[in-house]
Amino acid sequence: MDDNLPAHLEAAERPLLPAEFDDHLRARLAALDAASDEHARDLRPDNTVRSYASDWKTWTTFCEQLQIPVTAATRGTLRAFVDYLWTREGRAYTTIDRKLAGVSVTLRRDYGVVLNKEDTKSARELLKDYRRRAAEAEEPARGRGKAPAMRVGALREIVAKCSDDVFGLRDRAMLLLGFSIAARRAELAGLRLRNIVEDPDGNGLLVHVMVSKTDPRTVPVPFGQDPATCPVRAWQAWAEEAQIADPDRHAFRAIHASGAVQPKGITPQRVGDIITAAGARARIPALFTGHSVRSGMATEARRAGKDRKAIAQVTGHKPNSKVLDGYMQIVDRWDGDDNALIGIGL
Known part of the structure; x- marks a missing residue:
């Protein structure tokens, strides 16, 4: 009997643990996951879908230039992605921050790759450093900035x-x-x-x-x-x-x-x-x-x-x-x- 289960649950009575699932049950659960993902995508606003697609296209272009697979989202590649967007493409701070989020969502949803929180944190810290240095150098602000409030x-x-x-x-x-x-x-x-x-x-x-x-x-x-x-x-x-x-x-x-x-x-x-x-x-x-x-x-x-x-x-x-x-x-x-x-x- 599993020590983590209540003592009154005999092996014949307790629910199966994930490691004990057979191939048929695993296939059913995988099909449910796929159907759930498709349903969630159908409900997502069109502009969000377009944003994610744009973010992913930028990421794949970057990966092609580095000759690495799109799933190689490590601390180093994420930092290099930030540098690429800031230095070479001249993107705005908010755009880069959003693209990091968009890449993270697509990797998790389509490839089952969950980014390490510390890795994404280090990439965003680098982005903040770039913004700080740009402000100190009195560089022109990037992007459109916040929309003016219509009073x-x-x-x-x-x-x-x-x-x-x-x-x-x-x-x-x-x-x-x-x-x-x-x-x-x-x-x-x-x-x-x-x-x-x-x-x-x-x-x-x-x-x-x-x-x-x-x-x-x-x-x-x-x-x-x-x-x-x-x-x-x-x-x-x-x-x-x-x-x-x-x-x-x-x-x-x-x-x-x-x-x-x-x-x-x-x-x-x-x-x-x-x-x-x-x-x-x-x-x-x-x-x-x-x-x-x-x-x-x-x-x-x-x-x-x-x-x-x-x-x-x-x-x-x-x-x-x-x-x-x-x-x-x-x-x-x-x-x-x-x-x-x-x-x-x-």
């Missing part, structure tokens, strides 16, 4: 410049609803009609964000105080004009140049392009991106004194999220409780 004042100017035709109704609804649910590009593109329902008591909308990098969330969106910036009224106007009826169709659709609303939805990239173009049309100096409505909502809510837990419920962040901290710091750095220079007598 309420800018949002008001932008939606005022949206036309009253079908294009303007869609763009206005997308901007205001995207701001209200702190949406990522893919989240707006992924919304179906069934995900946006009117509150039974007439308080506004219940928006079920199902396509997300994190867990799905439901955001209660109330009527706005100003009809011009009310997300509920903007959505209702667009839905009526677009004649959206099928609950499984996309909430935001492509529009033909003639003004005819198409049955197909729009891509996350197109969502970002619409937001950027709307900002440019209103002549806002900041170059807004698809992420700007998300960061704008978190920034404005914090400035209005909303609790970070309430903000996290809208954004989908964990209350202790470091990313959410970044939004909070935009406001908190001028708060008397968080700025050590305020109120000390200067």
